Amino acid sequence: MIDMENRRQFIGKLALLTGGLMLTDQYSWAYASVDQRYKVAVVDLMILKRQKLGAFDLSKEIGADGVELDMGGLGNRDTFDNKLADPVVRQQFMDKAKALNLEICSLAMTGFYAQSLATRPTYQQMIGDCITTMKAMNVKVAFLPLGIQGDLVKNPELRPAIVERLKVAGKMAKKAGVVIGIETALDARGELQLLKDINSAAIKSYFNFSNAIKNGRDLHTELRILGRKNIVQIHCTNDDGVWLQNDPKIDMKAVRRTLDDMGWKGWLVVERSRDAKDPRNVKWNFTANTSYVKSVFQ
Numbered sequence: 001m002i003d004m005e006n007r008r009q010f011i012g013k014l015a016l017l018t019g020g021l022m023l024t025d026q027y028s029w030a031y032a033s034v035d036q037r038y039k040v041a042v043v044d045l046m047i048l049k050r051q052k053l054g055a056f057d058l059s060k061e062i063g064a065d066g067v068e069l070d071m072g073g074l075g076n077r078d079t080f081d082n083k084l085a086d087p088v089v090r091q092q093f094m095d096k097a098k099a100l101n102l103e104i105c106s107l108a109m110t111g112f113y114a115q116s117l118a119t120r121p122t123y124q125q126m127i128g129d130c131i132t133t134m135k136a137m138n139v140k141v142a143f144l145p146l147g148i149q150g151d152l153v154k155n156p157e158l159r160p161a162i163v164e165r166l167k168v169a170g171k172m173a174k175k176a177g178v179v180i181g182i183e184t185a186l187d188a189r190g191e192l193q194l195l196k197d198i199n200s201a202a203i204k205s206y207f208n209f210s211n212a213i214k215n216g217r218d219l220h221t222e223l224r225i226l227g228r229k230n231i232v233q234i235h236c237t238n239d240d241g242v243w244l245q246n247d248p249k250i251d252m253k254a255v256r257r258t259l260d261d262m263g264w265k266g267w268l269v270v271e272r273s274r275d276a277k278d279p280r281n282v283k284w285n286f287t288a289n290t291s292y293v294k295s296v297f298q
Contacts, residue, residue, distance in 0.1 A: 037265040038297035040236070040290055041066035041105045046271055047282050051083045056096045062286045063294065066103035068143065068269050069093070071130050074111025078122045079129045090136060105267040106141040106181070106233060107134055116149035118161040127169050131176045141232055141267075142173070143206050145183040152194070153185045163197050170200025181206025181232040187217055188225035195230055204232035210272070213238055213249050220258045228264045236268035236293055243285070244273045245292040252296045268293055 042064045049055035050070045059067045072081040084090045097104055109130055117123055130142050146152065152159055166182065173180045183206050184191050191205055205226050212222045223231070238247055245252075259265075270293060274285040 039065040041269045043068045045070045060100045063290050066105040068106045070108045079126045108143040113147040118158040142180045151185045166198045170203040173202035188222040207231045208235040210238045228262045233267045235271045237271040237273050240274045243288045
C-alpha cells in the first residue's frame with residue numbers, strides 16, 4: 001500500500017503543478033508580448049508618414065509592434081534628407097517610440113529604389129550617415145534596396161561595382177556592430193552567390209515575399225535556399241490588389257511552417273498588399289494586414 005502521507009504530498013504537488021500550468025497558459029500572452037519569436041512592423045513611408053512623428057501614433061492604432069523608419073529622400077543630394085540627423089528631432093522620435101511601447105526595427109535607405117548604388121560618388125557618405133543614425137538610435141538593421149538602377153538581372157554589368165561597394169559597406173557596418181539587409185531582383189541562388197561574393201557577415205538579405213511571387217518562383221524554396229542565417233528581416237507583403245488574408249498567391253500559414261522549420265525568427269514588416277477597393281485608406285489596409293499577420297505568427 002502507498003503510504004498515506006506520501007500520497008497526500010503527491011496529490012498536493014500535482015495540484016500545484018496543474019495550477020501552475022493553468023496559470024502559465026492563462027498569462028502566456030503576457031510573456032509572448034515581451035519576447036515574441038515573430039514581431040510585426042509597418043513602414044513609415046508606406047503609411048504616408050515618412051520621417052514624421054505621427055508614424056508612431058498611427059502604427060500603434062494599426063496594431064503593429066514596431067516601425068521601419070525611412071532615412072528620407074535622396075534625389076541628387078550628396079546624402080539623405082534625414083531629419084533624424086538633428087539630435088532634438090531624433091530624441092523626440094525615440095521618446096515617442098518608448099512612450100507607445102513600439103520598437104524601431106530598422107532604418108530604410110529607400111532613396112536607392114530610384115538611385116544607383118553602383119554609380120553615386122558619395123555612396124559612402126550616404127551609408128555612413130545611415131549607420132551614424134542607427135548607432136544614435138540603437139537600431140541594428142538597415143534596409144538597402146538595389147532598386148531599378150541596381151537591378152542585376154537587367155543590368156548584370158553593374159555587378160562588379162555593386163559587389164565592391166557592398167564590401168566597403170560591409171566593413172563600415174561591421175565596425176559599427178550593425179547589419180545592412182539588401183533587396184535584389186535576383187532569385188535566391190543568385191542572391192546567395194552575391195552574398196558569398198561580398199563575403200561580409202554584416203551584409204545579409206532583406207527578403208521580400210513579393211519578389212519571389214511576382215517572378216513565379218516558389219516562395220518556400222527561395223526561403224530555404226537563402227537559409228536562416230542569411231535573412232536579416234522580411235518584407236511580409238505582396239503586390240497591391242488584395243489583403244494578405246485574401247491573396248491566393250500566398251499561404252501565410254504555410255509560410256509560418258516553413259520559417260518555423262528553418263528556425264528563423266525576427267521582424268515581419270508589412271509594406272503593401274492594399275485592397276484595390278480603397279488603396280488610399282491607410283489605416284483600413286494596414287490594420288487588416290497587420291492583424292492577419294499577427295494572428296498567424298503570434
